[in-house]
Amino acid sequence: MNEWINIFLSPYHNKSWGDIILELTAVILSIFSVIFAQKNNIWLYPIGIFSTIIYSYLTFICFLYGDFIINIYYTGMGFYGWYLWTYKKDKKKQKIPITYSNKKDYFYTALFFLSTCIFSITVYFFNGKLNNNFDWMDVLTTGIFFSGMYQMAIKKVENWIFWMVGNLISIPIYFFKGLILTSFLFIFLAVLSIIGYVIWNKKAY
Numbered sequence: 001m002n003e004w005i006n007i008f009l010s011p012y013h014n015k016s017w018g019d020i021i022l023e024l025t026a027v028i029l030s031i032f033s034v035i036f037a038q039k040n041n042i043w044l045y046p047i048g049i050f051s052t053i054i055y056s057y058l059t060f061i062c063f064l065y066g067d068f069i070i071n072i073y074y075t076g077m078g079f080y081g082w083y084l085w086t087y088k089k090d091k092k093k094q095k096i097p098i099t100y101s102n103k104k105d106y107f108y109t110a111l112f113f114l115s116t117c118i119f120s121i122t123v124y125f126f127n128g129k130l131n132n133n134f135d136w137m138d139v140l141t142t143g144i145f146f147s148g149m150y151q152m153a154i155k156k157v158e159n160w161i162f163w164m165v166g167n168l169i170s171i172p173i174y175f176f177k178g179l180i181l182t183s184f185l186f187i188f189l190a191v192l193s194i195i196g197y198v199i200w201n202k203k204a205y
Contacts, residue, residue: 019058026054027185034189037152038196040098040203045082049075055182062177064138065123067170069116070145081153098204101156109147117143134173141166141173157204160197167193 029051036044052074059067084096101109120139124130130139148162167190175183 019061022054023058023179023181026051026058027181029054030185031188031192034192034196038192038199040200042082042085045078045085049078049082052078058179058182062179063127063129064173064177065120065127065129067138067142067173069120069123070142073116073146074149077149077153081149084153085155096155098155098157098200100204101151101158105151105154105156109151112150113143113147116146134176137169137173141169144169157197157200160193160200163193164190164197 029047033044033048033051036042036047052071056068056071056075059065059071087096117139120142121130124135124139129135144162144166148159148166151159151162167186170186171183171190174180174186
């Protein structure tokens with residue numbers, strides 16, 4: 001048992017208490033953000049924005065440039081989604097409804113995915129990275145999460161599928177990078193993504 005505890009705690013031996021507290025705070029905020037997303041509650045955005053700002057710092061110091069880009073993007077899309085979700089679409093003051101993606105949505109999502117992956121590869125290349133499988137996995141999750149965030153902003157049910165896949169891939173990435181709390185977070189988020197898909201699927205038009 002002690003050996004397993006040491007495996008999980010050893011990455012934190014060389015980290016400051018400040019970084020550990022920041023990671024724990026970001027984990028808690030991320031969980032609440034997803035819970036509010038499941039409930040179609042706009043509080044997902046302000047809470048999520050604080051979380052992504054923290055993770056922007058943490059991923060940068062861990063050389064996870066793809067995820068650093070993701071969190072910068074999340075922050076911007078957080079404000080964009082916040083605006084869209086409060087925008088009154090018609091004279092009846094109806095908010096944007098939850099719907100399924102059409103061909104146009106899939107087209108733009110594919111463009112987001114491909115352009116994001118190309119941009120991430122470029123960033124890694126100029127920083128002398130892409131030397132191992134985890135770097136390529138980081139590139140892949142960057143594209144997946146960018147696509148998921150876009151689909152969530154326009155309230156498409158399929159956004160949860162992107163979160164499911166991206167969260168599962170991220171578990172080993174963060175574990176081996178020493179962000180153990182975040183690795184466990186992604187396990188929990190993967191489960192929440194499945195629940196979120198079921199909830200939104202019932203609410204969709």
